[in-house]
Amino acid sequence: MAAPIQFQIEEEKYARKILEKAKNLVKQNSIEFSQVIxxxxxxxxxxxxxxxxxxxxxxxxxxxxxxxxxxxxxxxxxxxxxxxxxxxxxxxxx
Incomplete structure (x- = not known):
């Protein structure tokens, strides 16, 4: 089983990947975007x-x-x- 800190690191990587896609999508439509993990x-x-x-x-x-x-x-x-x-x-x- 992965250590809790390793799990959190993997989850943060996944979140950043998803948020990058969202940021690019809203940027194309001139929508302000901010993110917090x-x-x-x-x-x-x-x-x-x-x-x-x-x-x-x-x-x-x-x-x-x-x-x-x-x-x-x-x-x-x-x-x-x-x-x-x-x-x-x-x-x-x-």
């Missing part, structure tokens, strides 16, 4: 970041794994948490 409770960290007025976030676009409503009630969901706790509009993409 954070580990821990994703929903909580996203909402905390957005609530910090210095970050000037006016929209969150977040993916959904497409779990059913019943599983979402029992398991929780990052997109569901952000949707209900965010002080700015949220677009959930499937």
């Amino acid at each position: 954070n580990f821990g409770n994703a929903g909580y960290n996203i909402v905390k970041y957005v609530k910090n007025k210095a970050n000037k976030v006016d929209l969150i676009v977040i993916g959904s794994r497409g779990r059913g409503t019943i599983k979402e009630i029992f398991l929780g969901s990052t997109s569901n948490y952000v949707l209900h706790k965010s002080p700015v509009p949220v677009t959930v993409v499937k």
